[in-house]
Amino acid sequence: MSSSQFILRFTAETSANGVRAREFTLGDIPGILWSPAAPAPASAPAPGSGRAPLVLLGHGGGTHKKWPGVVGRAQRLVSDGGFHVVCVDAPGHGGRPRTEHDEREIDVMQRAMGAGEPVGPIVTRYNAHIAERAVPEWRATLDALQELPEIGPDGPVGYFGLNMGTAIGVPLAAAEPRIAAAVFGLFWPDTVAETARRITIPIEFAMQWDDQHIPRESALALFDAFASKEKTLHANSGAHKEMPRFEADSAVRFFARHLGPGVATGA
Amino acid sequence: MSSSQFILRFTAETSANGVRAREFTLGDIPGILWSPAAPAPASAPAPGSGRAPLVLLGHGGGTHKKWPGVVGRAQRLVSDGGFHVVCVDAPGHGGRPRTEHDEREIDVMQRAMGAGEPVGPIVTRYNAHIAERAVPEWRATLDALQELPEIGPDGPVGYFGLNMGTAIGVPLAAAEPRIAAAVFGLFWPDTVAETARRITIPIEFAMQWDDQHIPRESALALFDAFASKEKTLHANSGAHKEMPRFEADSAVRFFARHLGPGVATGA
Numbered sequence: 035m036s037s038s039q040f041i042l043r044f045t046a047e048t049s050a051n052g053v054r055a056r057e058f059t060l061g062d063i064p065g066i067l068w069s070p071a072a073p074a075p076a077s078a079p080a081p082g083s084g085r086a087p088l089v090l091l092g093h094g095g096g097t098h099k100k101w102p103g104v105v106g107r108a109q110r111l112v113s114d115g116g117f118h119v120v121c122v123d124a125p126g127h128g129g130r131p132r133t134e135h136d137e138r139e140i141d142v143m144q145r146a147m148g149a150g151e152p153v154g155p156i157v158t159r160y161n162a163h164i165a166e167r168a169v170p171e172w173r174a175t176l177d178a179l180q181e182l183p184e185i186g187p188d189g190p191v192g193y194f195g196l197n198m199g200t201a202i203g204v205p206l207a208a209a210e211p212r213i214a215a216a217v218f219g220l221f222w223p224d225t226v227a228e229t230a231r232r233i234t235i236p237i238e239f240a241m242q243w244d245d246q247h248i249p250r251e252s253a254l255a256l257f258d259a260f261a262s263k264e265k266t267l268h269a270n271s272g273a274h275k276e277m278p279r280f281e282a283d284s285a286v287r288f289f290a291r292h293l294g295p296g297v298a299t300g301a
Numbered sequence: 302m303s304s305s306q307f308i309l310r311f312t313a314e315t316s317a318n319g320v321r322a323r324e325f326t327l328g329d330i331p332g333i334l335w336s337p338a339a340p341a342p343a344s345a346p347a348p349g350s351g352r353a354p355l356v357l358l359g360h361g362g363g364t365h366k367k368w369p370g371v372v373g374r375a376q377r378l379v380s381d382g383g384f385h386v387v388c389v390d391a392p393g394h395g396g397r398p399r400t401e402h403d404e405r406e407i408d409v410m411q412r413a414m415g416a417g418e419p420v421g422p423i424v425t426r427y428n429a430h431i432a433e434r435a436v437p438e439w440r441a442t443l444d445a446l447q448e449l450p451e452i453g454p455d456g457p458v459g460y461f462g463l464n465m466g467t468a469i470g471v472p473l474a475a476a477e478p479r480i481a482a483a484v485f486g487l488f489w490p491d492t493v494a495e496t497a498r499r500i501t502i503p504i505e506f507a508m509q510w511d512d513q514h515i516p517r518e519s520a521l522a523l524f525d526a527f528a529s530k531e532k533t534l535h536a537n538s539g540a541h542k543e544m545p546r547f548e549a550d551s552a553v554r555f556f557a558r559h560l561g562p563g564v565a566t567g568a
Binding site: 258 | 521525
């Protein structure tokens with residue numbers, strides 16, 4: 035994969051409630067970069083002004099960069115943390131084409147769900163396949179964004195992804211030394227626990243205590259697998275999709291502790 | 302036990318950093334009430350002004366109401382939450398006399414610790430004994446403090462106690478309908494899990510993932526026992542005494558969610 039595939043082009047920009055959202059493409063990968071909206075400068079800002087940590091935000095299976103839960107987390111990370119936040123559509127997700135392999139696996143998964151059969155074996159297998167494609171895309175995204183003056187090459191980087199976002203994020207964090215802290219959760223250990231054993235950065239891990247898809251012991255085993263000296267488990271009562279919203283606020287505070295402060299927006 | 306035993310007398314008062322601390326005795330039980338320090342009023346405040354939720358703060362075994370960890374939690378609850386906070390010395394703790402039974406159990410416990418033997422069986426047994434004495438004292442404390450105009454009879458009440466504070470707090474919360482939310486943790490299920498099954502208020506429960514005294518499965522079993530529809534487990538890497546300080550901040554936010562806002566101190 036040559037880096038010439040990955041040319042960053044900003045395609046649209048909006049700004050609301052102190053958050054600037056820039057859509058972009060990196061080659062044929064669509065993404066959004068959310069940033070603190072700078073107050074109107076009295077003069078041209080110096081290069082590197084507004085520099086702040088970057089958080090990579092991985093969406094879940096079947097969703098995409100504009101999914102309400104994704105946008106909501108991005109807005110909190112910008113407004114409350116002052117971070118830059120980026121989400122790119124995973125392979126086969128959002129506006130991106132599905133391969134025959136994608137179609138086949140999605141079909142198997144939907145049939146299992148319809149029949150009330152366990153989806154874990156299919157999700158873990160299929161998401162591992164997506165992760166193989168997504169990890170180099172995330173690394174190229176990081177390369178490109180670190181060339182922007184407001185992000186820069188030396189700033190700390192976080193990763194935040196649940197569900198498929200964890201299936202992609204665990205191998206990404208293991209491969210990518212620029213990632214300094216990560217929030218994971220809502221996933222099985224089967225395909226990622228071995229890789230988690232090589233991860234030593236601070237981790238916050240969220241699970242649902244009454245998850246109908248992921249057995250409690252499986253979620254606890256994945257949390258246990260991380261070699262991180264500093265790690266925190268948050269388990270909330272409720273089913274797979276009932277994670278309380280305050281966990282998104284907790285993630286903002288986790289990144290503020292480990293990446294340092296972002297840009298004060300005055301919002 | 303007649304209520305005439307329990308006359309509330311304030312004995313000393315200090316104020317620093319926006320926190321007013323009033324020492325008191327309730328009969329022969331010594332305690333401290335921490336409150337938001339009101340700004341100097343232009344005129345006499347109306348009765349009930351500054352009214353805010355009350356958090357009962359239970360100290361751990363071997364400590365007391367002026368232990369740094371207790372005072373630190375109280376200050377955060379007042380400064381960041383705007384709550385009133387009270388801690389009373391548990392029977393046999395702080396300045397309070399020890400019975401022969403206390404002396405004997407403490408001796409057995411210290412010998413087990415010195416010999417590197419498991420302390421769980423002794424701590425759970427002894428703390429259950431202390432809880433029998435402490436629960437009516439806490440209820441009398443609550444009765445007395447609810448007569449103060451700044452607390453009042455109808456406001457929501459929280460309970461926050463780890464270690465022995467959980468051994469006392471679980472039967473207290475089960476017996477006391479005025480307690481609307483509680484933070485527990487760092488305890489074994491043996492003597493309290495049956496009682497926890499009758500508790501339905503929102504719970505935040507803290508454990509240490511690498512606790513050298515409390516087996517991981519035991520801590521998880523106690524969290525699981527609570528019948529609360531809304532409950533959250535926080536497990537942090539590290540040994541029994543290595544709970545991160547940010548868990549105290551989490552408790553403040555938990556009470557703010559469930560008890561409502563306290564008094565804005567402007568601090």
